[in-house]
Amino acid sequence: xxxxxxxxxxxxxxxxxxxxxxxxxxxxxxxxxxxxxxxxxxxxxxxxxxxxxxxxxxxxxxxxxxxxxxxxxxxxxxxxxxxxxxxxxxxxxxxxxxxxxxxxxxxxxxxxxxxxxxxxxxxxxxxxxxxxxxxxxxxxxxxxxxxxxxxxxxxxxxxxxxxxxxxxxxxxxxxxxxxxxxxxxxxxxxxxxxxxxxxxxxxxxxxxxxxxxxxxxxxxxxxxxxxxxxxxxxxxxxxxxxxxxxxxxxxxxxxxxxxxxxxxx
Ligand SMILES: [Zn+2]
Numbered sequence: 001x002x003x004x005x006x007x008x009x010x011x012x013x014x015x016x017x018x019x020x021x022x023x024x025x026x027x028x029x030x031x032x033x034x035x036x037x038x039x040x041x042x043x044x045x046x047x048x049x050x051x052x053x054x055x056x057x058x059x060x061x062x063x064x065x066x067x068x069x070x071x072x073x074x075x076x077x078x079x080x081x082x083x084x085x086x087x088x089x090x091x092x093x094x095x096x097x098x099x100x101x102x103x104x105x106x107x108x109x110x111x112x113x114x115x116x117x118x119x120x121x122x123x124x125x126x127x128x129x130x131x132x133x134x135x136x137x138x139x140x141x142x143x144x145x146x147x148x149x150x151x152x153x154x155x156x157x158x159x160x161x162x163x164x165x166x167x168x169x170x171x172x173x174x175x176x177x178x179x180x181x182x183x184x185x186x187x188x189x190x191x192x193x194x195x196x197x198x199x200x201x202x203x204x205x206x207x208x209x210x211x212x213x214x215x216x217x218x219x220x221x222x223x224x225x226x227x228x229x230x231x232x233x234x235x236x237x238x239x240x241x242x243x244x245x246x247x248x249x250x251x252x253x254x255x256x257x258x259x260x261x262x263x264x265x
Contacts, residue, residue, distance in 0.1 A: 062245075063245070064255055064259055066244075066245045067216060067252075067255045067259055070215025071215050072244070072245055073213070073216070073239055073244050073246050074099075074100060074219070074247055074248060074249045074251075075099040075219050075221065075232060075235075075236070075246055076099065076101070076102060076188075076190060076218055076221065077099060077100070077101050077221050077222060078166060078220065078221070078222050078223075079102075079104055079107070079132065079223070079224045080101060080107060080223040081103055081107055081108055081115060081118065082107065082111075084226050084228075084229045085118065085223045086114055086117055087229060088229045088232065088233075089117055089118055089121050092121070092123070092232075092236070093121045093122075095237070095240065097236050098122050098123050098124070098246060098247065098251075099124075099246065100124040100126060100164065100188075100248045100249040100250075101123055101124070101125050101126070101223065102128035102164070103115065103125060103127070103154070104129060104130065104150070105127075105129065105130035105131070105146070105149050105150030106130055106132075108153045108154070108157070112153065115153070115154060115157035119157070119158040119160070123248065124164065124248035125154055125158065125164075126162050126164030126165055126166060126249070127150045127151060127162050127165045127166075127185065128150075128165075128166050128167075128168060129146040129147070129167070130146045131146065132168045133146060133168060134169060134171050135167050135168065135172065135176045136172070140179050143176065143179045144179065144183065147180075147183050147185065148183075163185060164185065164188055164250065165186065165187045166187065166190075167180075167187055170189050172187060188249050188253075189218070190219065191217045192209060192214075192217045192219045193220045194208060194209045194219060194220055194228070195208055196221050196222055196227065196231060197225070199227070200225055202227040202228075202234065203231075205227060205228060206231045206235055206238075209235050210235065210238065213235075213239070215244070216252065218249060218252065
């Protein structure tokens with residue numbers, strides 16, 4: 001009788017151990033399942049990030065449409081940076097406008113913080129030379145020096161190497177062109193000269209630009225004059241109210257090229 005009782009206790013003990021082992025195994029599998037589910041969620045989240053590309057494509061499509069409607073504008077500012085540039089950049093940012101700044105090395109050397117402010121706000125920075133010299137009157141190595149000193153200043157402030165150039169006075173010939181090509185620079189001029197350098201008056205500059213501007217234009221202004229800054233902001237407000245969209249010079253060139261290549265496909 002005693003043996004039977006002991007045997008029963010042993011059986012109950014063994015069954016309890018087996019049940020406990022099953023329970024531990026069940027818990028372990030559940031934890032693993034949760035981990036796998038969590039990883040799946042992470043994968044979904046990563047996949048969700050892919051929509052950034054979709055948004056980018058949509059934005060490009062939007063710009064292409066605007067280009068075809070002749071509703072893009074590239075604002076450009078030469079000869080800075082100056083004491084007015086930061087104000088201009090802040091006001092452009094408030095309006096969600098990006099512009100292109102062709103800077104002079106001799107001004108930028110003492111305003112490297114301003115260069116960073118321009119760049120960090122999403123604007124584009126190009127070279128306008130170091131001392132605003134007529135490139136057609138310079139020797140090749142003098143042109144290279146004007147470029148490389150300014151390029152270094154831009155690189156030191158923004159950690160990027162500029163690819164855009166606007167030669168001073170728009171003065172260019174085949175020799176200067178070949179130097180720029182060797183320096184891997186794309187020279188960009190303008191289609192509307194605001195003549196702000198001549199007027200030095202916000203209303204006159206604004207009226208002159210509004211009379212001459214067309215869609216997909218590149219407008220030339222100078223951020224070294226306060227009236228130019230005032231005029232630029234009035235131009236932006238008016239053109240935005242007429243559904244124009246402001247892009248950098250490179251964005252305008254890229255959209256122009258992609259529309260052209262689509263047409264030839
Ligand atoms: Zn200039």
